Amino acid sequence: MYAFEYHRPTSVKEAAGLIGQVEDPKFLAGGHTLLPTMKLRLAGPANLIDLGQIAELRGIERSGDTLAIGAMTKHAEVANAAEVKEAIPALAELAELIGDPHVRNRGTIGGSVANNDPSADYPAACLALNATIVTNRRKIAADDFFQGIFTTALEDGEIITQIVFPIPTQAAYAKFRNPASRYALVGVFVAKHADGVRVAVTGAGSNGVFRASEIEQALSGNFAAEALDGVTVSEAEMNSDIHADAAYRAHLVSVMAGRAVQTAVARG
Amino acid sequence: MTATGIGAPVRRKEDQRFVTGQGRYVDDFNRPGQTYAYFLRSPHAHATIRSIDTGPAKIMPGVVAIFTGDDLAADKIGGLICGWMIHSKDGSPMKAGPHPALAQGKVRYVGDHVAVVIAETLAQAKDAAEAIVVDYDVLPAVVDTAQATKASVQVHDVSPDNTVFNWHLGNKDETEAAFARAKHVTKIDLVNNRLVPNAIEPRAAVGEYDFGTDNYTLYTTSQNPHVARLVLSAFIGVAPEHKLRVIAPDVGGGFGSKIFIYAEETVCVWAAKKVKRPVKWTSDRSEAFLSDAHGRDHVTHAEMATDENGKIIGLRVHTTANLGAYLSTFSSSVPTYLYAPLLSGQYDIPAIYCEVDAVYTNTAPVDAYRGAGRPEATFVVERLVEKTARELGQDPAEFRRRNYITQFPHATPVIMTYDTGDYAASLDKALEIADYKNFQQRKQESARRGKLRGIGFSSYIEACGIAPSQAVGSLGAGVGLWESAEVRVNPTGSVEVLTGSHSHGQGHETTFAQLVSDRLGISIDQVSIVHGDTDKVQFGMGTYGSRSGAVGMSAIAKAIDKVIAKGKKVAAHVLEASEGDIEFKDGRFGVAGTDRSLAFGEVALQAYIAHKFSGQDLEPGLKEGAFYDPTNFTFPAGVHICEVEIDPDTGVTSIQRWTAVDDFGVIINPMIVEGQVHGGIAQGVGQALLEGAFYDQSGQLITASFNDYCMPRAIDLPSFQVGMTVTPCPSNPLGIKGCGEAGAIAAPPAVINAITDALGHEDIAMPATPQAVWRAAQKARMPMAAE
Structure with missing residues (x-):
């Protein structure tokens, strides 16, 4: 870890003020990405502004x-x-x-x-x-x-x-963990709202979190797992690494969406 | 026997300090004036070093010194060694490339040691390391085991095609003849995946030099401190043997990775004299991934021949073993004499022939890892036996039973002589515990839920208790593999045992004390076990290959026998009886046929005060030492049965049942043995389902942290059903066979046999990750879809 100045503001206003005053600042929340990165010397902000003491943020x-x-x-x-x-x-x-x-x-x-x-x-x-x-x-x-x-x-x-x-009418999240890191290899959040169904996918997309329109369409008429039978998601935009290639991730999106819907429906 | 003697499941004496944070590991030792070492490592898998400019770094705050390979060479410090000579088929010695502790002119894997910075603080050392300018001429790398000899890249000048040796074992002609007359031949291609050891405590070293006495001290995470001292003095030359003290205090796991003598501890002890201050290095986890010796990494083609009666008549195996960029301390023995001699498994196979080509690649050195060669052999044999049974349409359990060795001693065609065993007994017990007869019912029940259930066997054998020194010497070992012990009885009757074995998780402080308790009739609380310090312990060969019970405790038993013999002499004087009439029983020395007797402690006191005998006739004191050299390897064996359920939609494999029936011979502490079985299975399951070290084509380790390298967690494992059968080992005085590696040896084929059974085809590699299993399940479904 490189040396840095540590700041601990107690209000959002103070934190926002600090950011303009100090050089190369970085906000610190829980620190689960930032601190390991700093320990590995992959990041070295000169000023760390810890938001942990700001009561209004909790x-x-x-x-x-x-x-x-x-x-x-x-x-x-x-x-x-x-x-x-x-x-x-x-x-x-x-x-x-x-x-x-x-x-x-x-x-x-x-x-x-x-x-x-x-x-x-x-x-x-x-x-x-x-x-x-x-x-x-x-x-x-x-x-x-x-x-x-x-x-x-x-x-x-x-x-x-x-x-x-x-607050949605019905919702559930189904997560397929990366076996090693336990992050989402594929995570699908389905939510039925008064004005329609929204389905978001994390872990799978090469461009980050995204809404799965094929699945949203399939569920909008019938919010049930069976509605997803045969519904596939394109692998074109999927991430690929040693744990899961694009085809497997695309497949898992459909599977986890189905499981999330099952949970949501079962909850009522 | 006492309440704390052999066979008692007593709680581990050492755990009080471990679980309350009172253990003392190398990193807990801080010496006055201590400095910190940080190693600048190569970011390239293969490069020529044009120049290293340490100038700007040397003037940075806190820097005490910066050394490179040139400084080691100037002090005539030798390279790291490989202590087991293997000769190729043509009689030529293995091609050992230079292995400097700090690179000289070339780096050969990512993580190779380029320079060491010694500074007042670790942060300052790291800062300065970043300021060292290394001009690399980056070369293409070779990483692929199977392709290493065909690559245009040359890792070492001594080996133009990257071959270390082409070795063989067995009888080629007889094996060819067996295949010529075979009714059926089963073929298999296997990869034994590369693993990172990942002991919970990373490696560490503190070097210290005393200018007053000219003594060196090295605190290090070692499984064998005396061997470290011998290698550092006799071969590397950092200090004379009698001036070097090596201390391996509490060590948090080794699994083989702490047997070896590495660059870092070598440099720390050498640099301590150079900078005139103690030098400490503690590996971080990232360094451990890159630079601890890895395990396994075999590519194998194997064939099994059977006759018309379903009897195995021949086995031929070709293995390419990746030894990485340099030959680590015992690397050459692992894919040779720790591997091929186990290829007969538990089976009566009249003809076996094995060829092993060992290769260099631009990857971390590969050496012994829990099981060391024997898991690789068991994987070949048990995958092949399972596949053969399936191809012949036979029940895998019964096919094994038909081919088991039943007469002992049994000489295999691959140099081993199995002393004893009862393989069918283990199989029967395992089938019973696993409820094999109702498996089909469970499979159908899984199918109703859309799940695929499979069952897999592993009838493993291993050779432990290494080993008769003459035998290993004839096979190329540079050292003898006996063990030594000293039993010191104090005047108050308490006992200190100094052992050359080293405990890094095995629980020796308990089990070794149980032996003393059993033999001398005193409580284990009266016994201290001393290990891990070359100044205290007379000598030792260390702990690996499940040898501490069979060899280490046998040495203690031998010394105890001498103590009892001496005690009888003392007792005879005190009791005024003839020595031949003295019996030692239940902790008392008594005169046969009388009620006259002395407690063990009374005799101890009499031995030291020496008032009742002439010191000219009998030496005072009660302290005896012994060296024990085994007469044979030991052969633990057993049957593990794994039952899995696969979710074909996701490829997730869930282990539903695990049955382990092991024959470890006589068991000292069943609780500790069961713990060893559990831990071994966990590591074996890790290899089968989760773990794999992967390099990309440029030689970067992709799985260089726990984010990508998947260790087994509790949730990945079922509750194990552990059973034991016992055939006492006739080759050592205690009847012990060894238990430390069995689980890691048995587990991988059991898991893969279960998965392939569930899928209905053989095509799955380790680690069988969800993605791999899903893809294989897709393939398995296709024929069904076509029907």
């Missing part, structure tokens, strides 16, 4: 048809929160599938979404649930937010403050 709140989760809320908090289990059980289940207990007690939803790792779980939830990413500057629709692997609509110095999820 918390879970239901209001009407939406669930708002503060950006620095930890995965374990989302997994265990009664409000989440009640409103969007699929989201609590997704959080429970992230990493291991250590990761879930450090990693944050905002960090995961801002990082937009192509194998991360939360981006699929945001996209399928049609979430709004709220920052200190604006509100961004999930459809506009994720722009390719490790790339988002966030501007320099922009801080995610919360993520607002509309």
Whole structure:
């Protein structure tokens, strides 16, 4: 790890102010990507701005048809929160599938979404649930937010403050883990909303999280696993590595979508 | 026998300190004035070094010194050695390329050692390493085992076609004749996948030099500290043997990877004198992936001949073994004498012929890894036996039974003489525990749920307790493979055992104490086991090849016998009886036919105070040593049965049942033995389903972290059903065969036989990842779709 200055602001305003004042800054949330990268000397920000002490960035709140989760809320908090289990059980289940207990007690939803790792779980939830990413500057629709692997609509110095999820009628997440890393090799989030079905896929796409239109169409008429019989997903845009080639990933997208629908329907 | 004697499942004495964080590992040793070493490693798999400019780095903050291969050469420090000479078929010695501890002119794999920076802190050492400018002329690399001899790339000048040796074993003519008259021949092509050892504690070393006494000390993560001292002194030449103390304290797992003498510890002990301060190096996990010696990496074609009665009459095997970029300490023995002699398996096969071509590639050195050669042999035999049974339409269990060796001793055509065993007994017990007779019912039940169920056998044998020194010497070993022990009885009757075996997870502090408890009739609390320090322990050959019980404990038993004999002499004086009338029983020395006796502790005290006998007639004291040289290898064997269920939609293989019935001979501590079986199976399942080290064509290790290299987790394993059969080993005084590697040897073919049974065809390679199994399942479905 290279030497760096460490800052610990206590408000979003203070954090946003720091970013303009110091050289080569980087925000630190849960740190699960950033810190290992720094330890391997692959990253060396001169100034690390730790968002962990900002109380206003934490918390879970239901209001009407939406669930708002503060950006620095930890995965374990989302997994265990009664409000989440009640409103969007699929989201609590997704959080429970992230990493291991250590990761879930450090990693944050905002960090995961801002990082937009192509194998991360939360981006699929945001996209399928049609979430709004709220920052200190604006509100961004999930459809506009994720722009390719490790790339988002966030501007320099922009801080995610919360993520607002509309509560779906039915939803579920099915994850096929990479055997080694336990990240999503393929993760499919299906959500039935009053105005239609949204299906988002993480882990599989060579351009990061994406909506599977073939599956959405098939499910929009009949939200049931049988509706996916024979529905295939093109392998053209799929990622390929030593664990899974594009054809296998494309196949798994259909399989995991079917399993997610089964879970969603069974939940009622 | 005592409550803590042989056969008692006593809890491990050492675990209190391990589970409470009180263990002391090499990295826990910090010496006054200590500096930190960081090795600059090659980012290229193959390159000529035009120049190394350490100038800018040397003036960076905290830098104490920077050394390169030239500095080692200037001090006449020799290269690392391979201690087992293999001769090719034509009689020529193996082609051993130079193996400098720091590169001289060329790097040959990613992770090869280019320079060492020694600094006040590790961070400063790393900073300076980044400032070293190395001008590389990058060369093409060869990484593929099967293609190595055909590549235009030459790893070492001594071997133009990258061949280390072309070796063979067995009887070629008889084998050809057997195939000529065979009714059926089964052929198979196999890859034994390359593995990274991944002990939980990475390697580490602290070198120290005392200018007052001219003594060197090396703290190191070693499975065999005396061998490390011998190699570092006699061959590498960093210090005279009598001036070098090697300490291997608590060591967190080895699996073979800590047998070898590596560049890093060599450099640390040498550099400590150069910089006049202690030098510490601790590997990080990334370095471990790149530079610990890897395991396996065989490509094999094998054929099995059977006659009209379904009797195996011949086996021929051709293996190409990848030894990596350099010959590691025992690398040459692994695909030769630790491999081919096991190709007879548990079967009466009259003719066997095996050829092994060992090759250099631009990859990390490959050496012994849990099982070392024997898993590779078992994989060949058990995959081939299973496939033969299927081709002949025979039940795999009964085909095995028909071909088992039943008479002992049995001399195989590949130099081994099996001393004892009862293979059918293990099979019967395994079939019973596995509920084999109801397997079809379970298979149908799985099919109803859309799942494919399969069952796979592995009737393995291994050669442990290495080994008779004369025998291994005749096969090319540079050392003898005896073990030594010293039993020191204190005046208070407590006992210290100094052993040349080394415990790095095996539980010797418990099992060795159980032997003493059993023989001397004292509690294990009265016994301390001392190991891992060349200044304390007289000598030793270390722990590997499941030898610590069969060889290490036999040496202790021999020393205990001497202690008892001496005790009888002392007791005779004290009890005023003739020595011939003294019996030692239940911890007491007594006069036969009388009630006069002395407790063991009383005799110990009398031996030291020496008031009751003349010191001229009988030496005072009660301390005896012994060297034990085995009379044969030992032959643990057993039957493992794996039952899997495959989800054809995802390719996920789930192990539903695992039955392990092993014959380890006499068992000292059944709980520890069962733990060894569990751990071994976990590693074997890892090889079969999860683990694989892969290099790309440029020689970069793709699986260089746990993100891509998949270790087995608890969730990947079922609850094991472990059973034992016992035929005591006649080749050592304790009847022990050894248990440390059995699981890792037995498991891979059991898993793959189960998967191929489920899929209905043989085409699956290790690791059988979900993707590979899914693809194979697709292939299996195609004929059905065509029907």
